[in-house]
Amino acid sequence: MTDEHAEMLNRLFEIEDQIQELWTYHPENPDAVDIVIEFNELQREASTIESYLQEKGIELDENMF
Numbered sequence: 001m002t003d004e005h006a007e008m009l010n011r012l013f014e015i016e017d018q019i020q021e022l023w024t025y026h027p028e029n030p031d032a033v034d035i036v037i038e039f040n041e042l043q044r045e046a047s048t049i050e051s052y053l054q055e056k057g058i059e060l061d062e063n064m065f
Contacts, residue, residue, distance in 0.1 A: 025035050050060060 023029055024033050025038075026032055053060060
């Protein structure tokens, strides 16, 4: 296998992974995750963790993220 073939296969795997990830939220997916609900849940979870860390005296730098 040539380097070019290996690169193309790696890119194909990356694309397939992206397609799978997007399908999770695709409107035609009968089991689709509601992106708004998921976003809000993750924001709440992040806020809870940030508050916990601040209570423990750990300062978070906004540039970390």
